[in-house]
Amino acid sequence: MTAAPTPSRVPPKPRTWPRTLAIWAVLLVITAIAASPFVGIDLGAGFGAVAKSWQNGVNKLLEMFQLDWRILPRTFPPLLQTIEMAIAGTAVSAILAIPLTLWSARLTNPWTPGRGVVRFILNVIRAIPDLLYAAILVAMVGVGALPGILSLVMLDVAIIVKLVAEAVDAGQTGSIEAGRAAGGTQFQINRALALPDMWPSFASQTLYVFELNVRVSAVLGLVGAGGLGLLIDEVRTYFHYDQLAVIILELLVVIVLLELGSSWLRRRLV
Amino acid sequence: MTARANAEVGDTASPASAPWSIRLDEVTVRYRNGVTALDRVSLDIAGGEMVSIVGLSGSGKSTLIRTINGLVPVTAGGVTVGGTRVDLAKGRELRRLRGEIGMIFQSFNLAGRTSVLNNALVGRFSRTAWWRSLLALPTAEDKALAFEALDRVGILSKAWTRADALSGGQQQRVAIARALAQQPRLMLADEPVASLDPPTALAVMNDLQRINRELGITVLTNLHLMDLARRYASRMIGLRAGRIVYDGPASSATDADFEEIYGRPIEKDDVLG
Numbered sequence: 001m002t003a004a005p006t007p008s009r010v011p012p013k014p015r016t017w018p019r020t021l022a023i024w025a026v027l028l029v030i031t032a033i034a035a036s037p038f039v040g041i042d043l044g045a046g047f048g049a050v051a052k053s054w055q056n057g058v059n060k061l062l063e064m065f066q067l068d069w070r071i072l073p074r075t076f077p078p079l080l081q082t083i084e085m086a087i088a089g090t091a092v093s094a095i096l097a098i099p100l101t102l103w104s105a106r107l108t109n110p111w112t113p114g115r116g117v118v119r120f121i122l123n124v125i126r127a128i129p130d131l132l133y134a135a136i137l138v139a140m141v142g143v144g145a146l147p148g149i150l151s152l153v154m155l156d157v158a159i160i161v162k163l164v165a166e167a168v169d170a171g172q173t174g175s176i177e178a179g180r181a182a183g184g185t186q187f188q189i190n191r192a193l194a195l196p197d198m199w200p201s202f203a204s205q206t207l208y209v210f211e212l213n214v215r216v217s218a219v220l221g222l223v224g225a226g227g228l229g230l231l232i233d234e235v236r237t238y239f240h241y242d243q244l245a246v247i248i249l250e251l252l253v254v255i256v257l258l259e260l261g262s263s264w265l266r267r268r269l270v
Numbered sequence: 271m272t273a274r275a276n277a278e279v280g281d282t283a284s285p286a287s288a289p290w291s292i293r294l295d296e297v298t299v300r301y302r303n304g305v306t307a308l309d310r311v312s313l314d315i316a317g318g319e320m321v322s323i324v325g326l327s328g329s330g331k332s333t334l335i336r337t338i339n340g341l342v343p344v345t346a347g348g349v350t351v352g353g354t355r356v357d358l359a360k361g362r363e364l365r366r367l368r369g370e371i372g373m374i375f376q377s378f379n380l381a382g383r384t385s386v387l388n389n390a391l392v393g394r395f396s397r398t399a400w401w402r403s404l405l406a407l408p409t410a411e412d413k414a415l416a417f418e419a420l421d422r423v424g425i426l427s428k429a430w431t432r433a434d435a436l437s438g439g440q441q442q443r444v445a446i447a448r449a450l451a452q453q454p455r456l457m458l459a460d461e462p463v464a465s466l467d468p469p470t471a472l473a474v475m476n477d478l479q480r481i482n483r484e485l486g487i488t489v490l491t492n493l494h495l496m497d498l499a500r501r502y503a504s505r506m507i508g509l510r511a512g513r514i515v516y517d518g519p520a521s522s523a524t525d526a527d528f529e530e531i532y533g534r535p536i537e538k539d540d541v542l543g
Contacts, residue, residue: 174379175389178445181339182452183369183396188403192392196384 060241067249068242075231075247079254082227085145085220086213089152094206096153097160101198104161105168107176108190118161126158130216134225148217148225155216156209160202167201168194203269207262214258218251289317289488290352290370290455292338297347299333299512307333309512310347315505317352317455320482320489322503322520324496324531330512331492335458338490339371340364352455369396372449372487376461378441382434386425386444389433390416393451412451419450423477439470446477457481459491463498468542475502496528497541 050057100118102108109115130151137147175197179189221229228247235243294313300306307330315321325331336342337349340356349356351367359367372393380389394412395403402408408416420426423443428436433444442462449457459478463471479502482489493499499506500520508516508531516523516531525536532540 172382174375174377175381175392177341178373178375178379178448179392179395181341181368181371181373181458182392182448183365183367183371184392185365185395185400187400188395188398191403192384192388192395192406193381196381196388199383 063241064245066242067246068240069246071235071240071243071246072250075228075250078221078226078228078231079250081145082217082221082229083214083254083258085148085152085217085227086210089149089156089213089217090206090210092149093153093156093160093209094202096157097164097206098195098202100157100161101164101168101202102190102194105165105194107169107171107173108194109186119165122158122161125154126162130155131220131223134220135223138224143224143226145226148220148227151220151225152213152217156213159209159212160205163205164198164202168198171197200269204266207266207269211255211259211262214255287455289486291315291317292456292488292490293348293350294334294337295348295350297334297337297349298345299330299337299342300345307342307512308337308344311512311514313507313514313517315488315490317488318482318486319505320479320491320503321505321507322491322493322499323507323509324493324499324516324528325509326494326532329509331494331509332460333512334509335373335460335490335492338456338458339368339373365396369452370454371456371458372452372454373458373460374442374445374449374462376464378438378445378465380433380441380444380448383432385429386420386431386433386436387413387416387429389444390420390429390447390451393419393448396452415453416447416451419447420444422450423447437470438466439473442466442470442474443477446474446481450481454487456488457490459489461492461494464494471498471542478502495540495542496525496536497543499523 100122104115104118104122106112106115133151133154134147137150141147141150175193176189179193184192217226218228219232221227221231222233224230228251232244232247235247292313292315294311297308297311297313298306299308309330311330311334323331323334333342337344338351338356340349340359344357347357351371354367356364356367381392388406391398391408391412394408394415398408398412417426417429420429423446425436425440425443425447428440428444433441436444442465457478462478463474466474475498478489478491481487491503493503500523503520506516506518506520506523507514508527510531510533516527518527528540529535
């Protein structure tokens with residue numbers, strides 16, 4: 001077998017290696033700067049500290065492996081509260097996210113300034129870490145599940161709206177044009193045509209933030225915002241690593257189970 | 271045309287009044303990227319006519335048809351439909367005008383994840399209260415109109431099916447029903463059969479012809495195939511590079527006329543077969 005002769009009309013292959021090389025060079029330089037003791041983190045000292053105190057770390061780990069199951073009954077009420085917070089936060093944010101998503105997508109809201117304002121506010125909300133919201137809200141409304149749920153809602157709305165609005169804008173424009181041609185208002189078009197089409201992506205992202213909420217609400221208690229975090233904070237303060245390990249294990253099992261359930265549900269819905 | 275004279279009681283899919291004429295007066299459309307899609311086009315179409323617009327892709331056919339319901343704003347000139355200036359209409363008035371003008375598209379433009387009935391009810395948008403849209407509670411009359419429109423194109427049995435579960439030909443029929451549910455005085459069709467196989471294409475063209483003949487509605491169709499234009503339109507308008515290069519009876523248009531419209535010799539792909 002002989003190779004087919006190359007036709008002379010084949011355009012020359014574009015030269016891409018200079019760009020690839022440049023990208024790698026930039027990455028390398030940034031890493032080098034960040035790891036240099038004068039500018040960034042002193043990695044050398046860090047490794048030194050690990051080497052010096054490794055015995056301490058090993059002791060803590062060994063302590064953790066001796067699980068103290070007596071804590072288990074005490075974990076159930078706060079664990080239940082954590083899951084309740086996750087469900088409540090997801091439900092409230094899902095309801096709020098529907099109109100905000102339709103407002104934020106170009107296809108469902110042609111008014112650019114109005115869209116921009118909401119998108120900007122949501123970007124700011126997303127940029128602030130959830131623990132910070134919880135800390136501030138605890139100061140405002142007091143210790144308990146409520147500040148936890150409120151901070152979950154803030155973050156969830158921002159996440160759902162961003163991801164689903166992007167999916168809406170990447171979707172089909174045809175039915176929207178047809179609705180406009182039939183003399184529909186934007187509101188009618190959004191309700192009757194855009195909403196059914198955005199449903200799969202909306203359901204999928206809502207399930208995703210639910211998974212996120214279970215994880216986040218487990219630590220929100222560290223700043224007093226209810227749930228399992230309060231208990232985690234307590235046992236950690238008293239150096240009960242054997243009990244902490246039980247809580248972590250329990251949380252792991254719950255999260256894995258919930259994620260299995262939600263990914264099963266997602267396959268059904270989409 | 272007296273097709274409207276003997277509407278029976280309950281024949282609700284028939285238009286309530288006379289078909290609309292179309293008048294384009296020196297219409298120019300220039301897009302923001304600098305392309306001139308229509309160049310001083312003037313046109314008069316009487317109510318009840320069946321007209322095809324023929325031209326290659328890029329000739330301005332789609333733009334022309336979209337100026338008639340205001341989906342594409344004109345840069346200069348005037349568009350008058352049924353005695354009203356579409357290019358000057360805004361907001362509520364424009365929506366009311368559009369409500370009287372049915373439109374079907376090359377890619378059907380249905381909402382795939384909702385039922386065939388809901389897609390047909392889109393045709394009632396301009397006469398539906400916002401809270402009825404919000405709650406998805408159409409009036410009994412609107413529902414009856416949608417069902418009747420679906421029945422007219424022979425797709426009533428699929429009323430509860432999801433639109434994306436239908437074949438291309440069935441989807442285009444639902445799109446026609448959506449337009450018929452508007453009880454339109456004018457029907458626009460932008461390459462309605464370009465995405466369909468030949469037998470289905472002929473069936474859909476027959477539907478459009480029946481709408482014109484039985485309901486007396488003005489029908490304006492973009493086509494790029496010679497034989498379809500000759501067979502299904504009484505009048506043909508040829509567009510090339512945004513200008514009208516032919517305007518005359520469709521059946522007697524010669525191959526030379528088509529070569530003039532296309533700006534090149536006839537090819538095998540210019541007919542459906």
